[in-house]
Amino acid sequence: MSDDSEIITPPSNLQNKVEKGGPGAVDLDAIARAEKVIANLAGDYVNWAKEDLVKLEAAYKNLKEGNGEQKELLLGVFNVAHDMKGQGGSFDYELMTAVGDKLCRLVEKLDKVGPKEVEKIRIYVDAMQVIIGHKLNGDGGKEGQQLLMGLEVLVQKS
């Protein structure tokens, strides 16, 4: 903090516009309703995720074929995977978040991409396709855990 720092009181704060309690106030029921809204959107999520998978496949194809600057192509894969990672768990698809996270972590540390790296990315993309294709929500149950374990093995081998 420099010597010329200055403390400023904002002209207004939210306390002037909210009341505590009374009709319409947030309560446990409102929280439950909001969580239910999320659950109800989960059906739509599968369709949204399918759209994202189309984008992910396109980004993967561009990377594999080298259609541009590698850094940009990697960013293309990362951005879609990052979106899918963020959305999955929000809609009770924690397994998608886990796999999306693994893909993000792989891509963000790559400086250059060869066939080996492309193959690893492919494995994660395939796993994400399986999660949506089989609607493996939550942690995916037994099938999901097998998928995760299989991923580890495949990625280590490739």
Added chain:
Amino acid sequence: MADYNLSRLNFLIVDDNKHMRALVKSILHALGVKSILEAGDGADAFKELRHFPADVIICDWSMQPLDGLDFVRMVRTGTDSPNPFVPIIMLTGHTEMHRVMEARDSGVHEFLAKPISAKGIYSRIRTIIENPRPFIRAGIYFGPDRRRKENPNYNGPERRKADKGEVEGSVGSISDKLKDDTNKDKGSNKGSDGDDGGDAETPELSQDEINALLNG
């Protein structure tokens, strides 16, 4: 539990992903919010602020061409910013410590890790309501006070020119009492540090860890 009535607050949601905007909007509606405006990127959001009196902005980090951090800096320090004091909640999957600190240093009020939940969103809104913070202008930084918790053991020089007593709504100890259990519901948001090469030096933080970091 009877808490706050949010019906008079105006929310601006900034996210380039229409599905996430729909999700956040639905959650806010269910919490009683009536006035919600959406923007698809930082530049659009900045334009909207000229005529929309946002009380809270919920902003994604990863957007193009103007990302969430650029947007926050524009709101805070842009010479033509219509609302430099507006509370901003950064919504993101980037939860490594350096990312959290980067968001804090851009001038965000709160940080909400994806995946999101209704409880997580409300918890961050409640923190902003209950703990109004003074703003600090120091060097190139302009934004909410980053020194959110008083340290009774601090013996160093008090370098801020203004005395704390001049500030309305003292900083006080804040949202540790508001620890939400988002991650207990949703599981840890920690990233992989397994054999696929996850970067063990930059592990991702859970929402509780982020709260502790920002409030410590």
